[in-house]
Amino acid sequence: MAQEVRGVIAPGKNEPVRLETILVPDPGPGEAVVKIQACGVCHTDLHYKQGGINDDFPFLLGHEAAGVVESVGAGVTDVAPGDFVVLNWRAVCGACRACLRGRPQYCFDTHNARQKMTLKDGTELSPALGIGAFADKTLVAAGQCTKVDPAVSPAVAGLLGCGVMAGIGAALNTGQVGRGDAVAVIGCGGVGDAAVVGARLAGASKIIAVDIDDGKLTTALSMGATHTVNSRTADPVEAIRDLTGGFGADVVIEAVGRPETYKQAFYARDLAGTVVLVGVPTPEMTLELPLLDVFGRGGALKSSWYGDCLPSRDFPMLIDLHLQGRIDLAAFVTETIGIEDVESAFARMHAGDVLRSVVTL
Known part of the structure; x- marks a missing residue:
């Protein structure tokens, strides 16, 4: 049964974002539902809001996220409920010409969830970078979940999902x-x-x-x-x-x-x-x-593009270096905010006042 959760949507080009009730379906084959703990406010989300990516409004914004896997669909073996994960937008397919040449970081057919999250009236949402994590929970392809050491702060870990990794x-x-x-x-x-x-x-x-x-x-x-x-x-x-x-x-x-x-x-x-x-x-x-x-x-x-990263290789390595004190990923977190503060965070980002505002849930 679909769950009702809060989510931040961009309803139209350059319109203010809105906090809406969204429906998250149960995970199907190869999918996972993730309970979001933190999500960074990235310039790419602002590009979506401004119509700079495409015009598939309304968008469910947010993609620089970490959280805990709540449930998985049939055939999922790499992650399980309870795993702490960073979400990524390079879920490699393993079968395209780049993957078959041993270059999965250039995968040409990355996976997203097949099902759509919607508004209560049935309007389908386009999740930013196939993630949509300015929400209490989101539906993704299981390959978009990268397990990392749960000792790290979610606000820090999520930043690897985009800008810091790039x-x-x-x-x-x-x-x-x-x-x-x-x-x-x-x-x-x-x-x-x-x-x-x-x-x-x-x-x-x-x-x-x-x-x-x-x-x-x-x-x-x-x-x-x-x-x-x-x-x-x-x-x-x-x-x-x-x-x-x-x-x-x-x-x-x-x-x-x-x-x-x-x-x-x-x-x-x-x-x-x-x-x-x-x-x-x-x-x-x-x-x-x-x-x-x-x-x-x-x-x-x-x-x-995405720092030519391979999430399964790079995310755990960088988290380990942070926990060892060899790099300070926490230095990128300027402020933590609530899910209702995303619009004002965009304004601070545009003014250059922050490195990263991070929504915590």
Whole structure:
């Protein structure tokens, strides 16, 4: 029998979110119902609200979540009721061409729940990134549940579900930062600061944080940056070159998602260096670069989608490092809020006042 729970929906483009009663069906084959304990407020949820992803309104928002499996459907063996899990939006299929080549982190056919959650009047909801976790409970594909050590705070664990994993993975997985590398991170919000953490974890010798906000640069220093550049007052390309002996960084991570900052990243890298785009552009943005420069500078231009992560591998590892005190994931939690405060959290996010607001239930 379907359960009635509270959930935050985006009813239409740029309309204020609403707290509604939603119906969560019993899990079918390959599905699980998860009781949500915490869910971060991510920019991607704001993109859904603004119609920047698609127009499949109404959306059930929230995806950066952790909780406890309440029930599972037929055929589910990897998780069981009572398991503490982080939800992910890369539930690999195991059968697509990427999975069969041993590259499941690039799975082309990730799984979501087949059944739909609805409003009380039967209106079907589109869950953000196939999750929909601004709710007391949600229905997901069982493969979207990644078991981690329950000793961790749910407010911390849930952040791996999107932004923090995207940034750390951009450095570790996509950029493949190595020991002794010089790394520059352009844009020091939550994802950029996570890239700083990833670069430090990888053993980078120099981590240059670039932003237009001195407060964000101070935070980046606390996360492990060794140098900062305020690009309102200094040319970031020249500043990065000056800090790297005139050569440029080995890896430049662009965490803004704009053509202007991407060009800065492109010219701030060393010859044969790597640019990683992890900032999310909007559909109308275009990029123009001299093709001779693309050819002549060599190296690699990469996009990082979800930090090229494999949740079953990366989530437990990062939680263990946090519990060992080797990385401080709790530093990303600026505030905890109630489920009724999501709209105001979007405003604080837009103003740049927080790294992460986390809804606790």
